Amino acid sequence: MRIPTPEDPAIALTAVVAMRKEAERLERAAVAKALSDGWTWERIARALGVSRQAAHKKHAGRTRADGHN
């Protein structure tokens, strides 16, 4: 993985948005897996570096099987 330096801000900022989106998708999939593995909200929150309330608010909606990219 090569992190672009901001010589071309258009490329760099587009990469930032894409990485942000991928990070969120990975987070949602990983938290869903953690929950199904029996992790507590507290443990998930510690792993994410957020409060238990914040983790719950972000992830407590119904889980869904994602059928597409």
Place this chain on the structure above:
Amino acid sequence: MIFRKKIQDMKTIAVLLKRAEQIAADGGIGQPGAEHLVLAAIELPDGTARAAFENCGLEASEFGKAIDNVHASALSAIGLEPAKYDNVEQTAPAPGVYRSEVSMQELFQAAAKSARARKSPFTGADVVAAAAELDQGIVAQALSEMGADRERLHFSAGEAIEASAA
């Protein structure tokens, strides 16, 4: 008459925003952005957003693919590829207050302002017209990926709006 128009607009907008949220959630994204609003507009039963693309010789259904291509290209530029989440469970935000990214809020407000100024019903093409004016961000990049001429798309959206009001 004005009251009935307002009620209809509220129904259309509720469907639009709810669908944008659903599309984003299906893709593992908690807060819908401008691109999800355009995708939702394309699905509106009024058909005007679709017509706006078709009047330019474009397939509205290609917009979703264009978004994916832009995303994949952006990651590829830094040596990554998008993860595949087929049949993988994902969480969603806790139900409650509707949340969206600023990009979607601004796109929606531009579309709504245009419809209000025109004093005719809010349509999917209003979203496409506003989207065609974006020169940065994923919507602009996806439109470019589709080969869309933004000025022509904006004009075409106007034609679709007029046709729907006739």
